[in-house]
Amino acid sequence: MLRVENASVAYGRIMGLREVSLVVNDGEIVTIIGANGAGKTSLLNAISGVVPLKSGSIWLDDRQISGLPSHKTVGLGLGYIPEGRQIFGTMSVSDNLTMGAYSECARNRLSTVGYIGWFLRRSTVQSNLETVFGLFPILRERLNQRAGSLSGGEQQMLAIGRALMSSPRMLLLDEPSLGLAPTLVKEILKLIVRLRDEGLTILLVEQDATAALKIADRGYVMERGRISIEGTAKELLGDDRVRQAYLGKSVA
Numbered sequence: 001m002l003r004v005e006n007a008s009v010a011y012g013r014i015m016g017l018r019e020v021s022l023v024v025n026d027g028e029i030v031t032i033i034g035a036n037g038a039g040k041t042s043l044l045n046a047i048s049g050v051v052p053l054k055s056g057s058i059w060l061d062d063r064q065i066s067g068l069p070s071h072k073t074v075g076l077g078l079g080y081i082p083e084g085r086q087i088f089g090t091m092s093v094s095d096n097l098t099m100g101a102y103s104e105c106a107r108n109r110l111s112t113v114g115y116i117g118w119f120l121r122r123s124t125v126q127s128n129l130e131t132v133f134g135l136f137p138i139l140r141e142r143l144n145q146r147a148g149s150l151s152g153g154e155q156q157m158l159a160i161g162r163a164l165m166s167s168p169r170m171l172l173l174d175e176p177s178l179g180l181a182p183t184l185v186k187e188i189l190k191l192i193v194r195l196r197d198e199g200l201t202i203l204l205v206e207q208d209a210t211a212a213l214k215i216a217d218r219g220y221v222m223e224r225g226r227i228s229i230e231g232t233a234k235e236l237l238g239d240d241r242v243r244q245a246y247l248g249k250s251v252a
């Protein structure tokens with residue numbers, strides 16, 4: 001489904017990514033492990049079109065997506081849950097979710113002519129909202145609250161919910177458990193498995209590498225902008241280099 005080929009990202013003279021290649025197949029959970037500054041966020045930013053590639057290419061199915069801006073990659077089915085959640089704190093929960101549906105509206109622009117198009121678009125947004133409330137009932141209760149007043153866990157749910165509003169086929173998650181209590185981390189990981197079971201493909205960056213590998217099919221280890229080790233989740237959990245460097249304390 002997703003293919004990254006020899007992708008490099010540069011910030012002036014600093015290299016964020018150096019010729020990274022990886023694949024995420026349909027229905028997989030793939031995790032990226034690595035220390036701070038290894039290039040994990042640069043990788044997700046490059047895939048979603050937030051930062052441009054210096055060289056290499058990125059493919060979604062048979063379509064080259066490198067070079068496309070992020071609103072286009074969202075329209076093609078990539079939902080991005082960025083590091084630090086980046087919800088709109090002064091806006092209501094409801095408005096945050098509606099913003100997430102923007103690409104759903106843009107994608108269906110051609111069919112918005114006339115009543116049927118309007119109805120289809122409205123019903124997709126409505127059914128996505130119901131999906132989000134099914135996963136996170138608390139968001140329905142908080143609908144008119146300012147997003148900034150939610151707890152950290154609720155804000156993460158909102159960030160995931162907002163991404164789901166665009167009807168994604170694939171989710172890119174950057175450290176979704178950062179700053180959350182251990183029980184919430186477990187909840188988020190369980191939710192990721194549930195989303196995969198419901199048909200989504202997942203690329204997950206997670207600081208708790210052990211917990212991430214326990215739910216993942218495969219993983220890649222990044223060091224200084226490169227992929228240094230790759231394998232099935234089981235192989236990585238058993239790899240001495242990975243164990244020593246990355247598999248410390250885990251909530252799982």
Ligand SMILES: Nc1ncnc2c1ncn2[C@@H]1O[C@H](COP(=O)(O)OP(=O)(O)O)[C@@H](O)[C@H]1O
Nearest residue numbers: 011014015016035036037038039040041042043
């Ligand atoms: N906007 C930026 N400007 C300059 N350097 C950056 C920027 N973003 C990331 N970097 C650098 O790129 C490298 C990779 O960073 P990043 O992708 O954020 O790693 P990670 O997410 O694994 O912590 C680091 O050396 C970091 O300092």
Ligand SMILES: [Mg+2]
Nearest residue numbers: 040041042083
């Ligand atoms: Mg990061």
